Amino acid sequence: MDVMVHSSSFLLPKIHQPAKTPANNYTLVVLNQHLPRFMPRLWAHAKLRICADGGANRIFYEMPQMTNDQDCETTRNRYIPEIIEGDMDSIRPEVKRFYSNQGSTISDKSHNQETTDLHKCISSIRHRTPSHEKSDLCVLVTGALGGRFDHEAANINVLYVFSDMRIIFLSDDCLIQLLPKTHQHEINIESSVEGPHCGLFPIGAPSTSTTTTGLKWNLSEAKMRFGSMISTSNIVDSEKVTVQSDADLLWTISLRNLT
Ligand SMILES: Nc1ncnc2c1ncn2[C@@H]1O[C@H](COP(=O)(O)OP(=O)(O)OP(=O)(O)O)[C@@H](O)[C@H]1O
Ligand SMILES: Cc1ncc(C[n+]2csc(CCO)c2C)c(N)n1
Known part of the structure; x- marks a missing residue:
């Protein structure tokens, strides 16, 4: 499965943004x-x-x-x-x-x-x-x-x-995006502008298996659905978070007080 890489570098001042x-x-x-x-x-x-x-x-x-x-x-x-x-x-x-x-x-x-x-x-x-x-x-x-x-x-x-x-x-206060189940995800955390609070959950179709790294409360082949467990008020614990799931998930992370 292909890896999709994510970054919030658009929130950084231009001089700190990687080229392309x-x-x-x-x-x-x-x-x-x-x-x-x-x-x-x-x-x-x-x-x-x-x-x-x-x-x-x-x-x-x-x-x-x-x-x-x-x-x-x-x-x-x-x-x-x-x-x-x-x-x-x-x-x-x-x-x-x-x-x-x-x-x-x-x-x-x-x-x-x-x-x-x-x-x-x-x-x-x-x-x-x-x-x-x-x-x-x-x-x-x-x-x-x-x-x-x-x-x-x-x-x-x-x-x-x-x-x-x-x-x-x-x-x-935050950003949200969809992490499609068609890919594994690698989220590079721009810690000067985002985190530490984050959440990861399916809306609509449940997930029968989600695995993460880089979070304080990681998921290991975990089941998530509304009406049961979803991951909210989690904390990023690393510069890189990885996510793999059998369902489309919403990823949300808090934004720091930028100007
Ligand atoms: N209160 C709101 N909360 C979240 N999104 C909003 C809100 N108001 C507008 N939007 C977003 O901005 C877009 C443009 O807003 P706009 O007020 O022009 O919509 P609209 O078509 O007039 O909506 P409606 O007729 O239902 O009030 C909407 O399609 C929606 O995506
Ligand atoms: C089942 C159904 N529910 C609501 C609307 C109304 N609607 C949905 S999007 C939209 C445009 C808003 O700018 C409007 C008026 C519809 N068409 N069909």
Whole structure:
């Protein structure tokens, strides 16, 4: 079974980032929730930036408070998403007008009320990415966690729908991602920015055998399912964590107080 290597090096300042890993070649998706404190850094290093519908309001109204620019206008002119995607029922008219005039592509999918704006964004990223670049692509998503529980459930479902893509949800407090059962996983812990708290569990299908190394409470061919045992409030105990499972698992790790 192939090994998939993971790293949160996108959270490091640029000078500390290793040259070419999937984590440094990412598309940023901004959802309609409060921006995380490290948004300016994520934005600066992204290869492509997509706002999901009302996510554009967050960039327009919240970004000016997160930078040291002299005035609002300077910030707004600096942070222009390449694409705004979704059913356009939450983006404000003045925000849509502003970014449209600045050259953002407005991808209006108001006819589709079957999938969420995040689903539309990920689907569009998949279509835009040439096959030979797919394995290198990482998608960082802000605003997927916290807030309305139906939105959160839909967001997590997107991780499962697109389980062959590297998608990472980031909040101020933690990150989460899916570890597909098709691979063994090697997670390099960036201890200056993440840990020590972590969790590992299946949602949906149970796991009859999960084995880990590098955790304080390791699993050895352990069974996990909701309604029985799941691993939460675990602690990373090594610079490298390995995971092998017969089920897709969610991996979550706490983020330190970065600026
Ligand atoms: N409170 C929230 N909690 C978690 N995710 C959210 C929340 N609000 C928005 N999102 C995410 O941001 C995306 C864009 O948000 P937006 O408010 O534009 O959605 P929407 O389609 O108007 O949702 P709805 O009509 O259900 O309120 C959503 O698809 C969802 O992924
Ligand atoms: C069974 C079922 N439940 C809910 C919706 C509604 N819905 C799901 S995603 C979406 C778009 C949100 O931007 C909407 C309105 C549906 N279509 N089918």
